[in-house]
Each structure stands twice: as C-alpha cells, then as structure tokens.
Amino acid sequence: MNPGRIERAYKIAQELYADHGVDTDKALKKLTDISISLHCWQGDDVGGFERPGAGLTDGGLQVTGSHPGKARTIDELRADLHRAFSLIPGAHRLNLHAMYGEFGGKKVDRDEIGADHFRGWVDWAKREKLKLDFNATCFSHPQAADGFTLSHREKAIRKFWIDHVMRCRKVSAFIGREMKSACLHNLWIPDGSKEVPVDRLAHRTLLKESLDEIYAVDYSPAQMKDSLESKLFGIGSEAFVVGSHEFYLGYALSKNKMVCLDLGHFHPTESIADKISGILPFAPGLAFHLSRGIRWDSDHVVTFNDDIQAVAEEIVRCRALDRSHIALDYFDASLNRVGAWVIGARATLKAFLCALLLPEEKLRAFEKAGDNFGRLSLREEAKSLPWGAVWDQHCFRADVPPGSDWLDEISRYEREVLSRRP
Ligand code: RNT
Numbered sequence: 001m002n003p004g005r006i007e008r009a010y011k012i013a014q015e016l017y018a019d020h021g022v023d024t025d026k027a028l029k030k031l032t033d034i035s036i037s038l039h040c041w042q043g044d045d046v047g048g049f050e051r052p053g054a055g056l057t058d059g060g061l062q063v064t065g066s067h068p069g070k071a072r073t074i075d076e077l078r079a080d081l082h083r084a085f086s087l088i089p090g091a092h093r094l095n096l097h098a099m100y101g102e103f104g105g106k107k108v109d110r111d112e113i114g115a116d117h118f119r120g121w122v123d124w125a126k127r128e129k130l131k132l133d134f135n136a137t138c139f140s141h142p143q144a145a146d147g148f149t150l151s152h153r154e155k156a157i158r159k160f161w162i163d164h165v166m167r168c169r170k171v172s173a174f175i176g177r178e179m180k181s182a183c184l185h186n187l188w189i190p191d192g193s194k195e196v197p198v199d200r201l202a203h204r205t206l207l208k209e210s211l212d213e214i215y216a217v218d219y220s221p222a223q224m225k226d227s228l229e230s231k232l233f234g235i236g237s238e239a240f241v242v243g244s245h246e247f248y249l250g251y252a253l254s255k256n257k258m259v260c261l262d263l264g265h266f267h268p269t270e271s272i273a274d275k276i277s278g279i280l281p282f283a284p285g286l287a288f289h290l291s292r293g294i295r296w297d298s299d300h301v302v303t304f305n306d307d308i309q310a311v312a313e314e315i316v317r318c319r320a321l322d323r324s325h326i327a328l329d330y331f332d333a334s335l336n337r338v339g340a341w342v343i344g345a346r347a348t349l350k351a352f353l354c355a356l357l358l359p360e361e362k363l364r365a366f367e368k369a370g371d372n373f374g375r376l377s378l379r380e381e382a383k384s385l386p387w388g389a390v391w392d393q394h395c396f397r398a399d400v401p402p403g404s405d406w407l408d409e410i411s412r413y414e415r416e417v418l419s420r421r422p
C-alpha cells in the first residue's frame with residue numbers, strides 16, 4: 001500500500017472522527033498499549049513437545065484439518081511465531097502450555113517439570129521482546145484418560161495433577177520474575193462426563209479441595225497471577241463439566257482470583273460482553289480466551305465479528321484495559337497456521353481500535369439525557385466511520401503491513417518454509 005495514500009486517508013478520517021469529538025491519535029496511542037497473548041498451541045495443533053510427533057489425546061479437545069506445515073520442533077514453532085508477530089502491530093505476549101517445555105528428548109512427566117525446562121523460552125522471548133503467560137496441561141496424558149484430573153475420585157491421580165499445577169504456578173512465577181512482567185497462569189481442566197452423573201457434588205467438592213491445596217501457595221502478583229477457566233461442555237463431557245462457570249466464579253471470587261472467560265464456553269446466545277461489568281466490581285481483574293464458537297465447537301479462528309467487538313467495547317467502556325488479560329484460544333489445522341494467528345490477532349486489535357474510536361462522550365450524553373433515539377442512531381452512524389484508514393495508519397506506524405498486504409507475506413512463508421516440511 002502506498003504510504004502517501006495511507007497518510008491522506010488518515011488525515012480525512014482524523015477530521016471525520018474529530019467531528020464526533022474523537023481524537024484518533026489518542027485512540028492509536030491507547031491501542032499501542034494493548035497486548036494480546038498469542039496461544040503457542042495454534043502452531044502445532046495442540047501437540048506439545050513431550051514426545052515429538054505426539055498429537056492431542058484425552059481431554060475433549062479436537063483439532064481438525066491437515067494443512068501442511070505444522071511445527072514439528074520448538075525451533076520451527078519459534079520461527080513460525082516470529083513470522084506471525086512480525087505481521088501484528090504492537091508489543092505482545094506468548095501464551096505457553098506446560099507441554100511445550102524443552103525436555104531435551106528425556107521423559108519428564110508433568111509432575112516433574114520446572115523452571116529449567118522453560119529457560120530457553122524465556123531467553124527467546126527476551127530476544128523477541130515478548131512477555132510470557134503460562135498454562136498447566138491437564139490433558140493429553142494417560143492420567144487424564146478417563147476424563148477426570150483434579151476432581152478424580154482416586155487420590156493418587158488427584159495428587160499427580162495437584163503436583164503438576166503447583167509446579168506450573170512456580171514456573172509462572174519464575175517466568176514473571178525473569179520477564180519483569182506478571183505471568184498469567186490459567187487453569188483449565190477437562191473434568192466431566194458424557195453421561196449425567198448421580199453425584200455432581202462429589203466431584204465439585206474434590207475439585208475445591210484440590211484447588212485449595214494448589215492455591216495455598218502465594219506468589220507476588222508482580223510475578224504471577226491466577227485465572228480459572230470454565231466450560232459449558234466438551235467432547236465427551238456433554239452432560240457434566242465439573243469446572244462450570246458458577247463453580248469457578250464462586251471459587252475465584254472467594255479467593256480473590258480471576259476467572260477466564262472463553263468466548264466458546266457459554267451458551268451460544270449468552271453475551272460474554274455483558275458479564276464483564278457483572279464480575280468486575282468483585283474481582284481483581286478478568287482473563288479472556290478469545291475464540292469463536294460454531295455450533296458445538298468452541299475453537300474457530302477469531303474474526304472481526306459482533307462478539308469480539310462487543311467484548312472489546314465493554315472492556316474499554318468499563319475502563320478495564322489494565323485489569324484485562326486478553327489471550328487468543330483456537331486451533332485450526334485446515335489453513336495456514338501462521339496466518340490463522342495473524343487473522344485472530346489483527347481482528348482483535350481492530351475490535352479494540354473500533355471500541356477506542358467510538359464517539360463515547362456523545363453517546364454517554366445521549367444516554368444520560370434519556371435520548372434513546374440519539375444513542376441508537378449515533379451508534380449506527382459510527383459503524384460507517386472510516387476506521388479502516390486509522391487501522392492502516394496504525395500498521396504503517398508500527399512498521400507492519402497495512403490492509404491486506406500481509407497476505408503476500410504469509411503466502412511467501414508458506415512457499416519457502418511451511419510447504420517444505422514433510
Ligand atoms: C479448552 C480450553 C483451554 C484450551 C487450552 C489448550 O476448552 O479452552 O483453554 O483450549 O488450554
């Protein structure tokens with residue numbers, strides 16, 4: 001795209017927004033401060049590097065598609081991430097799962113992992129100027145084979161997973177210290193059943209006990225923070241999920257922790273955006289897994305849709321940007337995996353840009369005055385303001401391809417790198 005044209009379009013957009021009392025430069029400044037945590041697991045179909053070549057097993061997650069170019073090693077995954085980040089404006093984060101440690105070809109079980117296995121990631125992230133977040137991996141493991149982990153009826157199995165998660169929190173604190181940026185440790189477990197259980201409470205009581213043991217260890221919030229992620233149902237846990245939204249909301253609030261709202265983990269007509277102001281008055285912050293649910297699947301590539309825009313708008317209007325941890329969470333193996341990261345990250349940033357460009361003062365004034373027509377009509381008009389010109393200017397300033405220019409970069413990477421992976 002021609003830089004002169006980007007600048008000219010931006011100038012006009014700036015004037016049009018100014019007519020509505022919106023300062024586009026200020027909006028771009030705020031957008032620059034927003035960091036998105038990119039999920040490492042999109043690059044290799046949630047495989048991890050414990051046993052090279054292993055795929056996703058046990059845990060109600062499924063990746064479909066067989067597009068060539070899946071990352072097979074840590075080096076390949078890093079190269080792919082580097083490419084993806086180079087096409088996303090701003091300074092961002094990488095979200096690691098415990099199974100992506102550097103185990104040097106040795107068998108290191110989940111209850112044995114430690115900081116040493118993640119030093120390589122820390123060094124790499126420092127070089128790439130990225131910050132890091134972390135997740136315990138309570139799936140794809142023989143001890144999770146029957147669908148229960150922290151709420152398993154067998155004590156030995158619970159103990160195994162408690163040890164794992166405790167180690168993961170310790171690794172998170174190490175990472176946060178090293179990176180000088182609090183590392184978010186998010187906990188999602190697959191526990192649940194295909195059929196209706198007789199005793200739901202038994203499992204939830206066990207989960208609560210396990211969590212109490214795990215979170216008995218305190219870390220400085222400057223090093224790490226905790227979030228707990230609920231789910232409505234999963235593959236093989238259609239009838240019952242132990243870690244439901246009510247369960248984790250209750251737990252998190254009673255322990256001053258955060259819940260993680262995954263956009264694919266609620267009833268399709270439920271608005272995650274509406275939950276934000278319902279939870280914030282009681283919680284230290286909120287974590288998000290941005291995703292796109294389609295029918296029964298919760299993990300499609302994020303696009304610039306109404307749901308994402310509504311969440312971004314709520315976060316901005318609640319002045320909650322500094323208390324929100326925004327991560328992507330989807331896995332699609334039917335298209336270029338690097339491109340999938342970029343689509344989701346750019347869509348998310350665009351949603352935040354639109355939220356920041358909303359003629360908020362005018363809208364608030366209409367609302368205060370009880371002018372329902374004014375509020376609705378301005379919202380409608382705001383939709384056709386030229387935010388795309390502001391976005392291109394943002395990309396241009398960040399030295400990242402504007403508009404659709406990045407598509408060629410992905411095609412080239414596919415040709416030169418991904419398609420050569422057998
Ligand atoms: C699963 C959860 C969870 C996972 C990742 C891999 O339904 O969304 O966040 O996607 O931990």
Ligand code: ZN
Binds near residue numbers: 188329
């Ligand atoms: Zn999630």
